[in-house]
Amino acid sequence: MEKTDAVSALGALAQDNRLDVFRLLVQAGPDGLSAGAVAEALGLAPNSLTFHFDRLRAAGLIAVRRDGRSMIYTAQYEQMNALLAFLTENCCGGVSCAPAAECKPARKRKSEIA
């Protein structure tokens, strides 16, 4: 990961509501959540939420797909892992001081109804 991407990802996570959004999507697993579900879960205005989704998506931390009328947002675990790797690598003089932390979905979801 480039420094530019790291700054972008750090900035995306450096805000209360966005950190909540990302954590919620991570917990939701690969199936993700609709924008409305996130809005309701966190009590955020939908237009404000779009703003935050954009920022997280620009940083590569989440992805979107359309499902009917809903937009489904999902966490991008690899980008988060890349960020953790970047931070770990860069905290000890260019040499990694510990095995890079890794982030995977909690467990496979049984395609439950959204």
Added chain:
Amino acid sequence: MEKTDAVSALGALAQDNRLDVFRLLVQAGPDGLSAGAVAEALGLAPNSLTFHFDRLRAAGLIAVRRDGRSMIYTAQYEQMNALLAFLTENCCGGVSCAPAAECKPARKRKSEIA
């Protein structure tokens, strides 16, 4: 680490110059570097640098001590480790998905002349 602290630390690192400053201090090890040394190494105006130091210090990522006319800034590895732990814990549904990454000084400096 509380969410508030994580947001603060993420915000402190989410800026080009500050990320450079922190990486430089981490590489410098426990002895740290004077404000002037950092300013010269990164080509930053000293007053601008003070602003960034303040932000990193407010986030607990660096510490200061006075040495004669110089202010010596040092990386706070524990806070960085706490941040990595927070991110690792919170990326897999509240359950850590990997041993937390850890960050230690590269190696003991032989008290070389600053």
Added chain:
DNA sequence: CCCTTATTTCAATATTCGTTGAAATATGGA
């Protein structure tokens, strides 16, 4: 005490950020 060095403080400024309200777009169903 004066002078130089090292760093911070302060005020000003342009930029970016986060939220709000109103309007627009997209999709599915009657």
Added chain:
DNA sequence: TCCATATTTCAACGAATATTGAAATAAGGG
């Protein structure tokens, strides 16, 4: 087609950010 739902787009606004230049503070040396 008309309507309701889901989400985005847009303009506006106050708040926070990052940088600059000038002045102030702190410490050491003559």
